[in-house]
Every structure is written in C-alpha cells, then in structure tokens.
Amino acid sequence: MSLEYAILVSLQERAGSGYELARRFDKSIGFFWGASHQQIYRSLKRMVELGWVTGDAVAQEKRPDKKVYRVSEAGAAELARWLAEPADPPTVRNELSVKIRGASYGEVAQVLAEVGRHRRLHAERLAIYRAIEQRDFPDPTRLSGQSLHQFLVLRGGIRTEQSMVDWCDEVIGALEDDSSA
Amino acid sequence: MSLEYAILVSLQERAGSGYELARRFDKSIGFFWGASHQQIYRSLKRMVELGWVTGDAVAQEKRPDKKVYRVSEAGAAELARWLAEPADPPTVRNELSVKIRGASYGEVAQVLAEVGRHRRLHAERLAIYRAIEQRDFPDPTRLSGQSLHQFLVLRGGIRTEQSMVDWCDEVIGALEDDSSA
DNA sequence: CTACTCATGTAATCCGTTACATGATTGT
DNA sequence: ACAATCATGTAACGGATTACATGAGTAG
Numbered sequence: 024m025s026l027e028y029a030i031l032v033s034l035q036e037r038a039g040s041g042y043e044l045a046r047r048f049d050k051s052i053g054f055f056w057g058a059s060h061q062q063i064y065r066s067l068k069r070m071v072e073l074g075w076v077t078g079d080a081v082a083q084e085k086r087p088d089k090k091v092y093r094v095s096e097a098g099a100a101e102l103a104r105w106l107a108e109p110a111d112p113p114t115v116r117n118e119l120s121v122k123i124r125g126a127s128y129g130e131v132a133q134v135l136a137e138v139g140r141h142r143r144l145h146a147e148r149l150a151i152y153r154a155i156e157q158r159d160f161p162d163p164t165r166l167s168g169q170s171l172h173q174f175l176v177l178r179g180g181i182r183t184e185q186s187m188v189d190w191c192d193e194v195i196g197a198l199e200d201d202s203s204a
Numbered sequence: 205m206s207l208e209y210a211i212l213v214s215l216q217e218r219a220g221s222g223y224e225l226a227r228r229f230d231k232s233i234g235f236f237w238g239a240s241h242q243q244i245y246r247s248l249k250r251m252v253e254l255g256w257v258t259g260d261a262v263a264q265e266k267r268p269d270k271k272v273y274r275v276s277e278a279g280a281a282e283l284a285r286w287l288a289e290p291a292d293p294p295t296v297r298n299e300l301s302v303k304i305r306g307a308s309y310g311e312v313a314q315v316l317a318e319v320g321r322h323r324r325l326h327a328e329r330l331a332i333y334r335a336i337e338q339r340d341f342p343d344p345t346r347l348s349g350q351s352l353h354q355f356l357v358l359r360g361g362i363r364t365e366q367s368m369v370d371w372c373d374e375v376i377g378a379l380e381d382d383s384s385a
Numbered sequence: 386c387t388a389c390t391c392a393t394g395t396a397a398t399c400c401g402t403t404a405c406a407t408g409a410t411t412g413t
Numbered sequence: 414a415c416a417a418t419c420a421t422g423t424a425a426c427g428g429a430t431t432a433c434a435t436g437a438g439t440a441g
Binding site (some may be wrong): 166 | 232253283290293294297349356364366374
Binding site for chain 3 (some may be wrong): 205207233240242243267268
C-alpha cells in the first residue's frame with residue numbers, strides 16, 4: 024500500500040501525468056521506492072476512486088493528450104495521517120547473501136564473480152548519488168525544510184551504497200584468499 | 205522464486221522439518237531472507253513435486269510426527285545451477301525514506317520520532333549480530349569454506365545495520381537542528 | 386526505415402501476507 | 414487453568430512482475 028503514498032509525495036512536489044511519474048520512479052523517488060509504469064497507472068486509478076487525486080486531461084500539440092494528476096484535499100489529509108503512522112522496518116531479502124552462504128554447494132568462483140558484478144553496480148550507483156549531492160547540495164549546512172529532507176534521503180542512499188561496496192570488497196578479498204590457500 | 209533456493213541451502217546445511225525450517229527463518233537464514241511458516245510449507249510442497257527434496261515421516265515420542273526434508277540429487281544439481289546464475293540487485297523499497305522525503309506534508313516531529321524508533325530497532329539488531337560474531341567467529345582470520353561464507357554474510361548484516369544506525373543519527377541531528385532554528 | 390520517446394493501458398501469473406484451523410504436550 | 418511450544422496445513426486477498434497491446438511523433 025505504500026506506493027500510493029510515494030506517489031502522493033511526488034505529486035505534492037509537482038503535479039504530473041502517469042508517464043511523468045513513471046519517469047520520476049526511474050530516478051529521484053525511484054532511488055528509494057521502485058515502481059513500474061503498470062503499477063503506477065493502476066495505483067492512480069485507485070487513488071482517483073478514493074478521491075485522493077484528481078486527473079485532468081490536458082491536450083498537447085504534436086503529442087498525445089495526457090492526464091495531469093493533482094493531490095486533492097482528501098489526499099493531502101490522508102498523506103499527513105500516514106506520515107504519522109509507524110512504518111515497519113523492511114523485510115530483509117538479499118539474494119546475493121543466499122548465494123554466498125550456499126557458495127560451497129556450487130562453484131565458489133562463479134559466486135565470487137557475481138559479487139564482483141554487484142560491487143560494480145553499487146559503485147556506479149554510488150557515483151550517481153555523489154554527483155547529485157555535489158550538484159544539488161553544494162552547501163549542506165544551509166539546508167532546511169523540504170530540501171533538507173531530500174538531502175537526508177540522498178545521504179541514506181550514499182551510505183547504503185558505500186556500505187555495499189565495502190562489504191563486496193571484504194567478501195572478494197576473503198574468498199580470493201581462501202581459494203588461493 | 206528465491207525462497208526455494210534459500211530452503212535448499214538451509215537443508216543442505218542440515219536436514220529438517222518444515223517447522224524447524226520456519227525456526228531457522230526466524231534467525232540465522234532469516235537475517236537475510238525472511239519467510240513465514242505458510243510460505244515454507246507451500247514451497248516444500250512444490251519442491252517435493254519438482255523432486256528437489258524428499259520428505260520422510262519420522263515418528264516421535266510425546267510429540268507430533270514430523271516430516272524431515274532432505275535435498276535430493278536433483279535438488280543439489282538445481283542449487284548448483286542457480287548459484288552460477290546472476291542475481292538481480294534487490295529493488296529498493298524504503299518506507300522510512302518516503303516518510304522523510306514527505307515530512308513537510310505532515311508533522312515533522314512525528315516522522316522524527318519514527319526515525320528514532322528505527323534507530324533503536326537497527327541498534328538492537330546490530331547488537332545481536334555483534335554477539336553472534338564474537339561467540340561464533342572469535343578468530344576470523346582462520347576461517348575457510350562454509351564457516352567463512354557464513355561469517356561473510358554476517359559481516360554484511362553488521363555493515364548494513366551499522367550504516368542504518370549512523371544514517372538515523374545523521375537524520376535525527378539534522379531535523380532537530382532544523383526545527384530549533 | 387529504424388529506433389526511440391511520449392503516452393496509456395489490460396491480462397495472466399506469481400509471490401507474500403493475513404487469517405483461519407487443529408491438536409498434543411510442557412511449564413507456571 | 415492458561416500460555417507456550419511443537420507440528421502441520423488451507424484459503425482469501427493483495428501487490429508485484431511479465432507479457433501483451435496500441436499509436437503518434439522525432440532523430441539518425
């Protein structure tokens with residue numbers, strides 16, 4: 024049910040169409056809440072039924088019409104209510120850890136290669152986050168309100184990716200030592 | 205589909221009943237792959253149909269009978285095949301981040317309290333991991349094979365929880381400063 | 386002419402969560 | 414007496430993923 028609330032937050036920041044929301048979930052919001060366009064269209068439909076958002080058709084030149092969604096008063100109230108609710112900590116489900124734990128039942132070298140691949144993926148993502156940090160928040164001490172909140176979420180992403188890179192390095196080092204011994 | 209493979213790994217380490225597996229998914233394996241007893245029973249049923257495991261009824265004194273599951277040759281082969289496959293990096297879905305990003309559309313103080321609660325939860329989990337580390341792996345330099353793999357997964361948990369605690373502290377500090385300003 | 390972006394959806398399937406259900410034994 | 418632990422499941426629902434589907438405009 025949280026996708027609806029992620030959409031409410033995004034639409035409060037700026038009204039937009041389903042397509043535009045899908046783009047935002049490919050970056051920005053999507054860095055901490057992933058969602059496909061199919062999910063987004065379905066959720067928007069439900070949210071219109073619930074009266075949380077309104078969708079106005081907007082004609083465009085040389086482009087298909089789009090429906091621009093806006094948060095209603097009821098939607099804003101619902102978002103405020105949800106923000107005050109406790110969130111359950113996410114269930115941990117780390118496939119790579121399952122593979123490492125089970126490595127001795129297959130080819131350790133292949134699991135090791137996979138850890139290397141994940142290291143690269145996390146390092147890439149970390150580089151993206153660091154670039155955003157430098158571009159959008161050059162002086163973090165002066166931040167307040169919404170931009171501070173955005174910055175703090177980005178900081179979470181940076182910490183998570185950095186810790187993944189460090190862990191992959193530890194795993195790679197230990198497995199290499201072990202296989203050469 | 206990964207639950208089946210997590211079960212295969214756990215059953216390779218030690219054969220056991222559905223109930224025993226459910227206990228293991230409350231700790232140990234469960235620290236990086238959560239699963240309820242309902243899911244486990246359903247998966248075991250499917251895995252018997254696929255021929256990946258065999259279930260033998262074992263009579264017990266003063267306790268209900270149980271079915272002890274063991275990985276078959278076909279199951280072992282399937283596990284080895286899966287271990288060589290690439291794993292897609294987990295989809296990020298962090299509800300707390302959504303709340304922080306949206307904090308200004310509700311009561312910031314309540315979101316702040318929730319971050320504090322999460323900080324405590326992560327600190328508790330970190331303490332559990334550190335205790336396991338000290339108890340089971342007092343001399344990590346000597347580890348090899350399966351016990352090394354277990355240790356490395358535990359290290360991932362420690363790094364993840366530590367980074368969450370640090371992030372919560374950063375968020376709490378920044379939000380407190382911002383509200384007092 | 387090919388591929389990509391803009392724009393919106395439906396349908397099938399799979400996976401996870403919640404609730405319901407039973408029944409014996411052990412400890413307080 | 415009551416709660417907890419051992420032991421095993423079914424059923425309903427909801428959310429996510431994957432595949433399918435359409436159609437116009439724009440850049441190479």
